[in-house]
Amino acid sequence: MAAKGRTGQPTLEEVAALAGVGRGTVSRVINNSPRVKDTTRHLVEQAIAQLGYIPNRAARALAGSRTDAVALVIPETEKRFFAEPYFSDIVHGVGDGLADTDLQLLLTLVRTEKERQRFLQYARARRIDGVLLVSLHDSDTLPDLLAGMDMPTVLSGRRSGDESVSYVDSDNVGGARAAVRHLSASGRRGIATITGPLDMYVAQCRLRGYEEAVRNTPGGPRPSWIAHGDFTEESGRRAMAELLALHPGLDAVFAASDVMAVGALHTLRAAGRRIPEDVAVVGFDDSPIARHTDPQLTSVRQPVEEMGRTMARVLLESISDASSAWQHVVLRTELVRRASG
Amino acid sequence: MAAKGRTGQPTLEEVAALAGVGRGTVSRVINNSPRVKDTTRHLVEQAIAQLGYIPNRAARALAGSRTDAVALVIPETEKRFFAEPYFSDIVHGVGDGLADTDLQLLLTLVRTEKERQRFLQYARARRIDGVLLVSLHDSDTLPDLLAGMDMPTVLSGRRSGDESVSYVDSDNVGGARAAVRHLSASGRRGIATITGPLDMYVAQCRLRGYEEAVRNTPGGPRPSWIAHGDFTEESGRRAMAELLALHPGLDAVFAASDVMAVGALHTLRAAGRRIPEDVAVVGFDDSPIARHTDPQLTSVRQPVEEMGRTMARVLLESISDASSAWQHVVLRTELVRRASG
């Protein structure tokens, strides 16, 4: 067990004594209150440095009734759907955004109903100042519950078009649109798409982008050029086969995820198509796989790390101003051109 | 700003009042002290349930001078080297291992020297009960510094053969050995290897496994069959080309990472070799890429999630028993056979 009581750490009181001021003044200095004379402030800062003083978090939390901690909540849904570095990038972005705050980042896995209840109880008891929700399922009600208890919350991605809670998303529609426009601009005329599972909002968006772009294309929107997948490689293969059967002459495919694009690649090659000569392929996510396919995959990149950074920023704002409105941020995506199309 | 003072949460005192006992007794119940009569305990538990009481972490930490928090530290080294779900899997394992503790998991990114100092200071001030260190560079001295301040610490992977600090590693030597034995058992006679950067202990281990397995093979160990890479795909291509130039007749390659194996695959195909007919290829890590190559890659799987779980367990033990010895756990790896060899 830990040593009992005294940790040997200098306390605010000792800093005050060394600086020759009162506790209140030291507290003001630590908290950047403007109501301290500059000379006094320097005195205190010197004492702090000399003693190597670090405020005791627990004491601050107790006395100030806040926590200086935010939770990063990760529901154990099918997160494998997402491009894998996603999680790691988000975390780095969030870490970045929180770097010069002294908020702590609590990692909270919510995989079972029990853990979910426990987390909610915890939130209700205000043991955290805010919540970041990552890779949430569209039907999850966690955000609403949190909003109901006035807990500052930010989502990565929205659950639907009329999401109310604050979120940071990437421009899936625009990304898809750009991908298709690129194909069209490079002379492709028969552009098909493989969608994700349409009960996921993100998949709907990418489809919408395709439709919007194709609308201005000779030929226009044609339902039979749309095949449905579920973000898995296998579904990509199957969907590609369907498309090929219906439209042997197609010369381009936009897949709503890189993983499905890889599946499409296989089917195409098996059917004797050369890539990109015969058929151009564009994916979405710019996942690491995209750089390891042959040919390397053109893909739409989401600024994942920046999403994390932005989430942190939005959360900080809604923590410091509880009355602030929901913020909806949509970050630009970017087409990364490689060899596949 | 948060509401001032009263959070509306029930306190231990109120529980005591409702149960008709003293504060001390309620505290004993919460902390599972045996020195409470069963009837009293039930009374208290009922009151707790009725009020929905949740102990205040800050108050406990302050009064008890501990923190109930452990830090998961992620240095911003070239972690991209590692198979990507690594981070996510470790986190899940750790989360698992901590699930029925009420320890909090603090995510701590240490990317700059300043952050490093800040973290060390933080640890020195005992603001955490223990540390989990992930994907550390071999030359990093963080573990030693932490050990020096008697901070319970567990590493994922060791930095060298004579690592002293507690660690949980996977059996890289054994995994490599198994991979090569498998190749040999399936009739391959000219087995080459592509190593990782040999200033990394993990790369040394995988090479050693190769050497040990090859020693019992007709032909035995031959330095010219060993090419050096750095875990990148490009280095895999290059190393493969070197090997092919020296030994056009080789019929198998063990690459110390999947990513390098992918590079080797490309070079081999470009050289007109069929896989696995002409040359068998085995990788290491069983990363997602392994399932997306053509043909799918045989690879050595590390039980990453279990590593996380074990790290948590080891850390818990060394927190509760400060005098406990260093624990070194090496988990078994597993050969995942796919089409490439």
Next chain:
DNA sequence: CAAATCACTGGGAGCGCTCCCATGCGCGAA
């Protein structure tokens, strides 16, 4: 020149809990 104002500052009163000592009580032994 007195009174009012203002900028800083000191320190008491908690925040909710754990630690630990004192108290009460039941029970077996003398």
Next chain:
DNA sequence: TTCGCGCATGGGAGCGCTCCCAGTGATTTG
């Protein structure tokens, strides 16, 4: 019956900090 002992229990004394009010001296105003 009396004494002693130990188990259960109550509650005082902090843990280190923030909040806030009262106090000090300097400055301004009438």
